[in-house]
Amino acid sequence: MTETFTLAVDAMGGDNAPDMVVAGVAIAAERHPSAKFLLVGDEARLAPLVARHKRAVASCTIRHAPDTIAGDLKPTQALRMRGASMRVAIDAVAAGEASGVVSAGNTGAMLALAKIFIKTLPGIDRPAMAAIGPSARGDVVMLDLGANVVCDSRNLVEFAVMGDVFARTVLGLTSPTIGLLNVGSEDLKGDERIRQAADVLRASYLAKQFHGFVEGHDIASGTTDVIVTDGFTGNVALKTAEGALKLIGGLLRQVFSSSWAARLGYLLARPGLERLREWLDPRRYNGAVMLGLNGVVVKSHGGTDADGFAHAIDVAMDMVVHRFNDRMREGLARIVSLQPGVGPKDAPGSGNSGPDTASGG
Amino acid sequence: MTETFTLAVDAMGGDNAPDMVVAGVAIAAERHPSAKFLLVGDEARLAPLVARHKRAVASCTIRHAPDTIAGDLKPTQALRMRGASMRVAIDAVAAGEASGVVSAGNTGAMLALAKIFIKTLPGIDRPAMAAIGPSARGDVVMLDLGANVVCDSRNLVEFAVMGDVFARTVLGLTSPTIGLLNVGSEDLKGDERIRQAADVLRASYLAKQFHGFVEGHDIASGTTDVIVTDGFTGNVALKTAEGALKLIGGLLRQVFSSSWAARLGYLLARPGLERLREWLDPRRYNGAVMLGLNGVVVKSHGGTDADGFAHAIDVAMDMVVHRFNDRMREGLARIVSLQPGVGPKDAPGSGNSGPDTASGG
Numbered sequence: 089m090t091e092t093f094t095l096a097v098d099a100m101g102g103d104n105a106p107d108m109v110v111a112g113v114a115i116a117a118e119r120h121p122s123a124k125f126l127l128v129g130d131e132a133r134l135a136p137l138v139a140r141h142k143r144a145v146a147s148c149t150i151r152h153a154p155d156t157i158a159g160d161l162k163p164t165q166a167l168r169m170r171g172a173s174m175r176v177a178i179d180a181v182a183a184g185e186a187s188g189v190v191s192a193g194n195t196g197a198m199l200a201l202a203k204i205f206i207k208t209l210p211g212i213d214r215p216a217m218a219a220i221g222p223s224a225r226g227d228v229v230m231l232d233l234g235a236n237v238v239c240d241s242r243n244l245v246e247f248a249v250m251g252d253v254f255a256r257t258v259l260g261l262t263s264p265t266i267g268l269l270n271v272g273s274e275d276l277k278g279d280e281r282i283r284q285a286a287d288v289l290r291a292s293y294l295a296k297q298f299h300g301f302v303e304g305h306d307i308a309s310g311t312t313d314v315i316v317t318d319g320f321t322g323n324v325a326l327k328t329a330e331g332a333l334k335l336i337g338g339l340l341r342q343v344f345s346s347s348w349a350a351r352l353g354y355l356l357a358r359p360g361l362e363r364l365r366e367w368l369d370p371r372r373y374n375g376a377v378m379l380g381l382n383g384v385v386v387k388s389h390g391g392t393d394a395d396g397f398a399h400a401i402d403v404a405m406d407m408v409v410h411r412f413n414d415r416m417r418e419g420l421a422r423i424v425s426l427q428p429g430v431g432p433k434d435a436p437g438s439g440n441s442g443p444d445t446a447s448g449g
Numbered sequence: 450m451t452e453t454f455t456l457a458v459d460a461m462g463g464d465n466a467p468d469m470v471v472a473g474v475a476i477a478a479e480r481h482p483s484a485k486f487l488l489v490g491d492e493a494r495l496a497p498l499v500a501r502h503k504r505a506v507a508s509c510t511i512r513h514a515p516d517t518i519a520g521d522l523k524p525t526q527a528l529r530m531r532g533a534s535m536r537v538a539i540d541a542v543a544a545g546e547a548s549g550v551v552s553a554g555n556t557g558a559m560l561a562l563a564k565i566f567i568k569t570l571p572g573i574d575r576p577a578m579a580a581i582g583p584s585a586r587g588d589v590v591m592l593d594l595g596a597n598v599v600c601d602s603r604n605l606v607e608f609a610v611m612g613d614v615f616a617r618t619v620l621g622l623t624s625p626t627i628g629l630l631n632v633g634s635e636d637l638k639g640d641e642r643i644r645q646a647a648d649v650l651r652a653s654y655l656a657k658q659f660h661g662f663v664e665g666h667d668i669a670s671g672t673t674d675v676i677v678t679d680g681f682t683g684n685v686a687l688k689t690a691e692g693a694l695k696l697i698g699g700l701l702r703q704v705f706s707s708s709w710a711a712r713l714g715y716l717l718a719r720p721g722l723e724r725l726r727e728w729l730d731p732r733r734y735n736g737a738v739m740l741g742l743n744g745v746v747v748k749s750h751g752g753t754d755a756d757g758f759a760h761a762i763d764v765a766m767d768m769v770v771h772r773f774n775d776r777m778r779e780g781l782a783r784i785v786s787l788q789p790g791v792g793p794k795d796a797p798g799s800g801n802s803g804p805d806t807a808s809g810g
Binding site: 325 | 667695707
C-alpha cells in the first residue's frame with residue numbers, strides 16, 4: 089500500500105481564489121493519487137467547486153475558515169486573524185494533521201505565520217525563501233529570496249545546507265553544486281560575512297559541492313545548481329532577471345507585429361519560439377518554498393492560474409515524499425559543529441519542542 | 450572660439466590595446482573637434498598607429514609610459530607601478546593637465562589609483578561606479594555598481610546626488626527621477642540604512658525627484674531615471690540582467706537556426722530584430738564612470754572595440770563639457786546640511802586641498 093500524505097491548502101489566497109485553487113488541486117490530485125488535500129476556506133463557496141471536480145472530491149476534505157487575509161495586510165495584523173484560511177491551514181501543519189501547506193496568499197503574512205506556528209527547524213537560525221528558475225544548464229535553485237533582508241555568515245551557511253537538500257529532493261540531483269553570490273569570483277572579493285561563510289563551507293561536508301563565489305551572470309548561465317545569497321540581494325536579482333526577460337518578451341512581441349513580413353516570420357519560427365516561451369513560462373517555476381521550518385511551506389504566486397497552482401503543489405509533494413526535513417536534519421547535524429557561535433540551545437534536538445510534521449501525514 | 454578640453458587616454462588598457470584604443474580615439478576625435486587627447490603608453494607602438502589616423506594626428510599628443518598594468522594585477526601592486534600607462538594618465542588629471550581620463554584597463558586598479566591620486570571630491574565619503582543601460586522607458590543610470598561593497602545611508606544619499614547630476618549632464622534630463630533599490634516599494638521595507646537614506650532624500654532638495662523605493666523589475670521597466678543602490682547589490686543586479694539577456698540572445702539564435710523555416714522567419718523579421726539587437730548593444734552603453742572624484746574618470750569595458758571605446762570617450766566628454774563636477778559641488782552643498790554625522794572636515798571647501806581639475810583643461 090502506498091503511503092498517503094496530507095497537504096493543507098489555503099483555498100482563499102490568490103487573485104482568483106477559490107476557483108483557481110480548487111481547479112489547481114484537481115489537477116494535482118490526478119498527478120498525486122496518494123495525496124490528500126485539506127482545503128481550508130469558506131465552506132459554502134468551496135463545496136460546490138469541489139463537487140465539480142470528480143477527482144478532487146475523493147482527495148479533498150473541506151475545513152471551514154470564515155476569514156481571508158488580504159494581499160496588502162501587514163503581517164502583524166494577519167497574526168491576529170485566527171479564523172483566516174491561511175492561519176487555519178498553517179495550524180493544521182503545526183498540529184501534525186498535514187505535512188505541508190500551500191497558499192497563493194499574502195507572502196509576508198505566510199512567512200510570519202509559518203515562523204510562529206510551524207516554527208523554525210532546530211539548528212536553523214532563520215528560515216529562507218527559495219525558488220527554482222531556468223538557466224542555460226538546467227534548473228537552478230536560488231535562496232534567500234527575501235525572507236531575511238540582513239544575513240550573517242551563519243545564515244548563508246544554513247542557506248547552503250537548505251539549498252543542497254532542496255536541489256536533491258526537488259530537482260533530483262545527487263550532488264548539486266553550490267555557489268555563493270558575490271561581486272567577483274576571486275577569494276578576496278566581497279565582505280567579511282560572505283568570505284567567512286565560504287571558509288565554513290570549504291571546511292564542511294559540502295566542500296566537494298561548493299564551487300566558491302559566483303557572480304550575477306552565473307545565475308542565467310547555470311554555473312552552479314544552487315545559488316546562495318542574502319535575502320536583499322536574492323530578491324533584487326530575481327526581480328531584475330524577471331524584469332529583463334519581461335522587457336525582451338515585450339520587445340519581441342513588438343518586433344513580430346511590426347510588419348506583415350515580421351508576422352509571417354513569427355509563424356515560420358513559431359515552433360522554436362513557442363518552445364522558448366514554454367521553457368521560460370513562470371507557471372512552470374511557480375512555488376517559492378519557505379525552507380528551515382518544521383513542515384513544508386510553499387508559496388504560490390498570487391496571480392497564477394490552476395496549472396501554476398498545481399505546480400506549486402508538485403513542489404510541496406516532492407518535498408514531502410522525499411522527506412525534505414529529515415534530510416535537512418541530517419545536513420544540519422553535520423554542519424552545526426563547524427559553525428562559530430552556535431550554542432547548544434540551537435543544536436538539533438535540544439530544546440525546541442515545536443511540532444514536527446516534516447514527513448508525517 | 451570654442452573652449453578646448455583635454456582627456457588623458459590610457460592607450461595600453463583593454464584586450465585589443467593599443468590598436469583598438471587609437472582607433473576609438475580617432476572616431477571620437479571626429480565627433481569632438483574641440484577635444485585634445487593625451488595618449489599615454491608605449492611611444493614606439495603608438496606613434497605609427499596615430500600616424501595612420503589623419504584626424505587623430507591633429508588632436509593627439511603621445512606621452513610615453515613604459516609599463517602596462519595587467520588585467521589581473523591586484524590594486525595594491527598596481528599602486529607601485531609609477532611608469533604604468535594608466536598611472537601616468539591619471540597623474541595628468543591630478544596635475545590639472547587633463548579634465549578626465551578614459552581607460553579600458555584593470556577596473557580595480559583604476560578605482561584605487563583614481564581615489565588616491567585624483568582624490569575624492571570634498572564632501573563625498575566614497576566614490577561610486579555608475580553606468581547607463583536600456584529600459585522600456587529610455588536610458589537608466591544605475592549606481593553603485595561595485596566600488597563599495599558595504600554602504601551606509603550617507604553613501605546612498607551621496608550616490609543619489611551623483612546619479613542626479615550624471616543623468617542631467619549625460620542623459621540631458623532636466624529633472625531625473627530617482628529610485629532607491631529595495632525588496633519592496635512600501636516605506637517599511639528594507640533595512641535601517643536604506644530607510645534612513647530615503648528619509649534624508651525626502652527632506653532634501655531632491656525631494657520632488659525622489660520616487661521612493663523601487664524593486665529589481667523597475668530597472669528594466671524604467672520606473673525611474675536613476676537607480677541608487679549599494680555596490681554589492683548593484684553589481685549583482687547589473688550582471689544578473691546582462692546574464693539573462695545573454696541567455697535569451699543565445700536561445701533566440703538557436704531558435705532561428707533550428708530549421709529552414711525558422712531561418713526564413715528570421716530574414717522576414719530581420720529589420721525589427723536588428724533594431725532590437727542594436728538597441729541592446731553593450732557597446733552603446735560602454736563606459737562606466739567613477740563619480741565623486743576631483744576629475745572625470747571613465748572605465749571602458751576591456752573587451753570593447755573602437756566604436757565602444759569612442760562611446761566611453763563620448764561619456765567623458767559629456768561630463769567635461771557640461772561641467773559635471775561643478776554641478777556635483779552645487780548638489781553636495783545643498784545636501785550636506787541634511788546629513789547626520791557629516792562634520793566640517795568633510796564639508797565642501799574646508800580642508801581637502803587635493804587637485805581640482807573638474808572642468809579645467
